Amino acid sequence: MKIRLSAQTLRVIDALLSQPREWKYGYDVSRSTGLKSGTLYPILIRMAERKLLETRWEQGEPGKPPRHMYRFTPEGLRFARSNAPAAAQFSRTHAVGLGDAMEWA
């Protein structure tokens, strides 16, 4: 196994798999997964160390500081797709849970 597939890691995989060839920002992944920076970044770091994610600095407009971006490597994409059912299943379960919670709120 390339990486321990915790519930949080599955969430990150699912979020990155939604548009797998697009570069994504850390804050956007945090918002789409609901993970805090303290949980999200260790996962991103581990995935990058295991060559599942590639990273780069975006050169934006002049005067604006660059942002760090992430997307799957080809190997990472294969790994993510092989675990996609688990990630999707987790997200569905999580979404149902949230829906229930919102109904109760």
Place this chain on the structure above:
Amino acid sequence: MTRTPRRFAMALLGAAARLSPPHARDWAEAMLRELDFVSGDWSALWWALGGVGAIFHQAGRSWGQKIFERRRRVEGPMDAKGKKAVGVVSGAIAAILVVLCAFGLLRLTDILFPALGIAGTEWTHWLSVIVIPEAMFIAAVIVLWRKRGPIAVGILVIAVALGLHVALHAAGH
């Protein structure tokens, strides 16, 4: 105008980025850059605190790996007996620490709240230094026996020693 929590968050992550080891610096910078896009000053502060935690975690992991690598180079690969011995000793040390903590807490309570008269009541000693730690040791041994056998043995040794000590004390008095 930048509000105080956001300013503090930026200072915190900036300091973490400067102080973090080289391999983690990029990640600290990444979290710092995202701070501009986090909506809400308090959310920015939570983002920064989480980020600092992540950097510490990363730095700690790499320091741990370095220490482990260095030790392995110096001492050579540890054989199975060595690993078991380390497990037994660490289990025993953990158990001794639990007893010392229990005893320390009892003494501290006695000093802080003398009106309770803990020093004069023997049952509090029995409960906090003997009964509760022994119960914890038995639970730990049961939980760890299969997966962390040597640690469980270390704990068991201290549990038996503590039990013997109690038995001898009871026989002597």
